[in-house]
Amino acid sequence: MLLNSFLTYLSHEKRYSQHTIVSYQTDLGQFEAFINSTFELGFLEIKHTHVRSFMVDLMDQKTSESSINRKISALRSFYKFLLREGKASQNPMLLIKGPKVPKRLPVFVDANKINHLLDAEHYFNESFSSVRDHLVIELLFGTGIRLTELIQLKDTDIDLYGETIKVLGKRNKERIIPVNKQLINQVNTYIDLKKLQNFNNNLLNLIVTNTGVAAYPKLIYRIVTSYLNQITTNDKKSPHVLRHSYATSLLNAGADLNAIKELLGHASLAATQVYTHNSIERLKTIYKQAHPKA
Numbered sequence: 252m253l254l255n256s257f258l259t260y261l262s263h264e265k266r267y268s269q270h271t272i273v274s275y276q277t278d279l280g281q282f283e284a285f286i287n288s289t290f291e292l293g294f295l296e297i298k299h300t301h302v303r304s305f306m307v308d309l310m311d312q313k314t315s316e317s318s319i320n321r322k323i324s325a326l327r328s329f330y331k332f333l334l335r336e337g338k339a340s341q342n343p344m345l346l347i348k349g350p351k352v353p354k355r356l357p358v359f360v361d362a363n364k365i366n367h368l369l370d371a372e373h374y375f376n377e378s379f380s381s382v383r384d385h386l387v388i389e390l391l392f393g394t395g396i397r398l399t400e401l402i403q404l405k406d407t408d409i410d411l412y413g414e415t416i417k418v419l420g421k422r423n424k425e426r427i428i429p430v431n432k433q434l435i436n437q438v439n440t441y442i443d444l445k446k447l448q449n450f451n452n453n454l455l456n457l458i459v460t461n462t463g464v465a466a467y468p469k470l471i472y473r474i475v476t477s478y479l480n481q482i483t484t485n486d487k488k489s490p491h492v493l494r495h496s497y498a499t500s501l502l503n504a505g506a507d508l509n510a511i512k513e514l515l516g517h518a519s520l521a522a523t524q525v526y527t528h529n530s531i532e533r534l535k536t537i538y539k540q541a542h543p544k545a
Contacts, residue, residue, distance in 0.1 A: 253294050254279055257332050266423045270399045278325040294329075295339055299346040302326065306350075320349040356528050357495040358487040360479065362503075365392050365496060368482050379444055380461050384474045386441045387458060391475065391490050394418070394428045395497035395515050398490040402466050404457040409438050420516035428514055498526045 258276055261267045267275075285305050286292045292301065302323075309319050326344055333339035368374055368388065375385045390401060400418045408417040414435050415427050438457075450463025458466040471490055479488035494515070501511050512523040 253333065253338060254283065254329075256336070256338075257329055260332055268399065268419075268421060268423065271421070274321070275325050275328070278322040279329055282322065282326060294333070297343050299343045302343055302347050306347075310350075316350045316352040320352060323347060323349045357499070357525055358485055358492050359496040359499040359529060360483045360485065360492060362496065362500040364482045365493075368478060374478065374481065379448055382437075382441050382444055383458065384478065386437050387471060387474050388478055388493070389434050389437055390416075391493035392497055393430055393434050395494045396428070397494065397516075398468055398471055400516075401458060401471065401490070402456070402468065405455045406442060406457050407455065408457070409435070411435055411439065418516065421518075424516065426513065426516050495526070495529075498523070499529045502526050502529070 254276070257279075258272055261272050261275060282305055283294065285308060286294075286297055286301055289304065289308075290297070290301055306319060306323070309322070323344070326347075330339060330342045330344050334342055365388075369385070369392070375381045387401070390396065390404075394416060396404075396416075396418055397420070400420060403419055404416070410416070414432065415429050418426050418428060420426055442457075445459065448463060450459070452463055454463060454465060456465040458471075460466060460470060475490050475493065476488045479485070479492070485492070498511055498515060501514070502508070508520065508523055508527070511526070512520050515523060517523050
């Protein structure tokens with residue numbers, strides 16, 4: 252009951268996306284299952300020591316530091332809500348600190364490799380699934396949108412004449428992203444081909460499966476992994492890698508950091524500044540290769 256009230260609050264008052272709400276539900280459900288089975292306690296009976304036991308259990312399971320911090324963040328929000336609503340008398344999260352997350356540079360694929368993938372004729376054919384896959388890679392690399400944003404795209408979100416796409420980002424914040432003529436032409440080709448499939452529905456989603464239903468995360472992951480496997484040996488091959496590649500390419504070409512922030516839909520510049528590290532590493536590599544004293 253408490254959890255359902257909180258999820259309703261996130262949906263109606265905070266206007267969080269369904270993807271975010273599901274993440275909160277999963278993390279809080281995992282915590283609830285732990286305290287029920289381990290201590291036979293409910294949400295309103297726990298203390299900070301129980302939360303620490305939960306963290307230790309997660310560490311024993313080799314859960315990453317970032318995932319643990321996400322769960323802690325969910326718990327903090329949850330107990331603030333309970334206090335505000337007068338359903339809890341104490342906040343067990345006040346003495347909780349999350350584990351330090353080791354700094355990792357965003358993984359990206361060199362723009363030349365992605366351009367080769369997208370421009371070479373032998374990677375794609377004229378079948379519906381291949382044209383769709385091509386568009387998926389183009390959109391992720393050409394706009395830097397998130398996986399959830401891609402899945403939510405509607406045909407009507409593409410302004411074919413203004414050469415922009417409208418994206419619904421985190422917390423239902425809309426942003427407009429410019430795209431090139433080539434991508435607009437690909438969208439046109441794909442939409443025309445999609446109509447010829449005669450799918451028995453009126454689905455508005457831009458990206459669909461071979462049977463005409465809305466694309467889902469695992470499908471997009473499979474598409475991206477399949478094609479990136481052909482051009483890179485990076486361990487990470489995900490839709491987010493293409494987002495990193497988009498941002499890194501813009502920065503390396505001299506784009507303003509604030510402009511990149513707006514294009515990515517970041518809430519603060521701090522989230523965007525991580526890409527400057529990739530740029531610095533690239534400059535170091537160039538220096539070592541080119542400078543006689545390096």
